[in-house]
Amino acid sequence: MSTGKLKIDLAALVANWRALDAQTGPTVETAAVVKANGYGCGAGRVARALAQAGARRFFVATAEEGVEIRQALGPGPEVCIFSGHMAGDTDMIHDLVLTPMLNSLAQLTRHFEALPGAPFGIQLDTGMNRLGMEVAEWAAVRDIALSQNPTLVMSHLACADEPDHSANEAQLQNFRAMTEGITAPRSLSATGGILLPKEYHFNLTRPGIGLYGGAPFEAAKPVVSLSLPVIQTRELEEGEAVGYGCTWVAEAPSKLATVSGGYADGLIRAMSNNTVLWFGDTPCPLVGRVSMDLITVDITHLTERPDALDILCPAQTVDDLATAAGTIGYEILTSLGSRYTRRYVEAGS
The missing domain is CATH 3.20.20.10 (Alanine racemase)
Structure with a gap:
């Protein structure tokens, strides 16, 4: 994966x-x-x-x-x-x-x-x-x-x-x-x-x-960004459900992206049906439950298939994500998993 x-x-x-x-x-x-x-x-x-x-x-x-x-x-x-x-x-x-x-x-x-x-x-x-x-x-x-x-x-x-x-x-x-x-x-x-x-x-x-980069220091520069690859896309008919427990049901024909990342990677389960990812400046709702390795995202409104979606980015800080998930930025940051490909931007570079 x-x-x-x-x-x-x-x-x-x-x-x-x-x-x-x-x-x-x-x-x-x-x-x-x-x-x-x-x-x-x-x-x-x-x-x-x-x-x-x-x-x-x-x-x-x-x-x-x-x-x-x-x-x-x-x-x-x-x-x-x-x-x-x-x-x-x-x-x-x-x-x-x-x-x-x-x-x-x-x-x-x-x-x-x-x-x-x-x-x-x-x-x-x-x-x-x-x-x-x-x-x-x-x-x-x-x-x-x-x-x-x-x-x-x-x-x-x-x-x-x-x-x-x-x-x-x-x-x-x-x-x-x-x-x-x-x-x-x-x-x-x-x-x-x-x-x-x-x-x-x-x-x-x-x-x-x-x-x-976390609250309460509002003047902080963002330190962490996170982009997740799209593994697969699929079409859903009205009335079809997605994910464990069938907690999200399409109210109209929809297109979903299955994204690599889950609670084993620090994307906590409380984000289920409660968070957005971003394709550039366009928000894309996370739908269904967060599972261990995967999340599903509604991309019906996009005009192209994304190769990746962002969950921490200029449009969504660690505190924005924490608020949507009902937690604090500390938990988001310290939960980040070990499976990501990490890239460091060195000070002075």
């Missing part, structure tokens, strides 16, 4: 990083989040492009992801692990010089006992109730932790993509209270927080989705 063509514009990625960097003051470092295989774009290629642009600190979810980034970048840049120092991670953290963001007393104890003197950061829970030390736990270990010189003290905003949400101000005040008087660099903001007032920026920001 012929595969779709996934184009990843590293020049646009770098432009987005520079634009987000420009949103903060000259003393604020801009890092880069490259977890989930660089949001589906290829972690190694993404990290190298951003490092060449000037990024010196990278964030991933797990130590295993950190190994890939270290191997891609070599020594020098700091590679930070959001999940902290998990049981079984010690050798990877030591051998690859990774920096875990310690989330609990248990992780703090594990790290200090297994790797005394090794770099680490601290993650605090300021109200998201997901990862990090809460107020009482932090108070109990704060002096010990700070005496070992963490490279970063961070937290994460729950509602930064809603600028007027009261949780933002509450978390800002909690973070200030929990970090008052410390000299270690502090970080509270990912992409959404960068777009909030400068009070949220502290010493370091950690953009993720905005680098890859």
